[in-house]
Amino acid sequence: MNATTLYLHIPYCKQACHYCDFHFSTHRSTESAVLEAMHAEMAMRSLQMPWNGAAINSLYFGGGTPSFLAVTDLSRLIDEARSLFSFSPSIEITLEANPDDITPEKLEAWHSIGITRLSIGLQSFNNLELQSMNRAHDASHSVQCLEWIANSPIQNYSVDFMYGMPGSTVESWKRQLDQLATYLPPHLSCYALTVEEKTVLYHDVRSGKTTLPTDEVIVAQFEALRAWASEQGYTHYELSNFAQPDKYSRHNSHYWSGQSYLGIGPGAHSFDGEKRWWNISNNTLYAQGAKVPSERLTLIDLLNERLMVRLRTAKGFLWEGDVPVGLDHSLLKRVKRNVQTAEAKGLVTCTDKGFAIPPDRWMQSDAIISELFLSPKES
Secondary structure, three states: OOEEEEEEEEOEOOOOOOOOOOOOEOOOOOHHHHHHHHHHHHHHHOOOOOOOOOEEEEEEEEEOOHHHOOHHHHHHHHHHHHHHOEEEEEEEEEEEEOHHHOOHHHHHHHHHOOOOEEEEEEEOOOHHHHHHOOOOOOHHHHHHHHHHHHOOOOOEEEEEEEEOOOOOOHHHHHHHHHHHOOOOOOEEEEEEOOOOOOOHHHHHHHHOOOOOOOHHHHHHHHHHHHHHHHHOOOEEEEOOEEEOOOOOOHHHHHHHOOOOEEEEOOOOEEEOOOEEEEOOOOHHHHHOOOOOOEEEOOHHHHHHHHHHHHOOEOOOEEHHHHOOOOOOHHHHHHHHHHHHHHHHOOOOEEOOOEEEOOHHHHHHHHHHHHHHOOOHHHO
16 A cells, blocks of 8 residues: 655634745635635545555645644544545644644644644744744744643654844854754754745845845854754754654655655645646635646656755665656666766765765755756757
């Protein structure tokens, strides 16, 4: 039985973070209709391959802010998924949660309905940084939620942390890491703040209202993070992800392996191994059953996508398992020539089994990977 993963997108938030370009809404008038549409979409997709009969080893509530949803609604979604799909006995059920939503009572309730893991949008212990990004919580919430979790039945959790924040320095970032060392979460997702178009942050940076650290400072913060994580016993297993032993994110690891995944809800994406599709990022239209666009990937598309996701991981790209079945031998030879060129420049390290980008080059990974891509014209 093939294993796969299920993603449920809950598109509601208390307020809009200034850097966020995910699909979300601060108005909940469509909530009931959207949840009913999600139940209907799950029922429809459960009859399709490759999910009909597949073992679900990870269910992930993302958003938006899933912890904003009532426990009864979360429970109903989990129960519906369990009735439609085959849950692995050791399934990991993750809930994204904001610190201000976390209380001892909520932790108990989430555990009682089957939540086994939390992904906490902490982002920072610095109030000025949190305020500049319009986060709904403050530094006291960040500290309090970690203390509550330490005494809760949910002991598997991840913390989202950001570097490259406005006004931050290498030293201020190191102080944040020192504070995080008090708790040592099982898993960390640490991202450089990214300026996305159509966000408040984008307009603030363009207007000069907000100034970000230089690239040199951001790289130095990343290197400080890597050194700190190593000292604390974390494995740096993907560009932005660090785990204590046996605490890798099952859901994200599934994505990075290039396997199929099913997304339910407004704006959610799915991939069945050959074709991908994405739901409309509009709550009302999604609830009304809007048409779902899709595209079938060519073998070159599949290869390039696997290069992109695999080379952001410590394992890298494996010649056996990551090359799409049916890829023309002449195209594979071109890939290997590109890899040899990159190796000569010191951009990748090679073994008989495959190749990887060294961790000290991961900040350059997008540029390195783009040099390895095959052009669609080469087919």
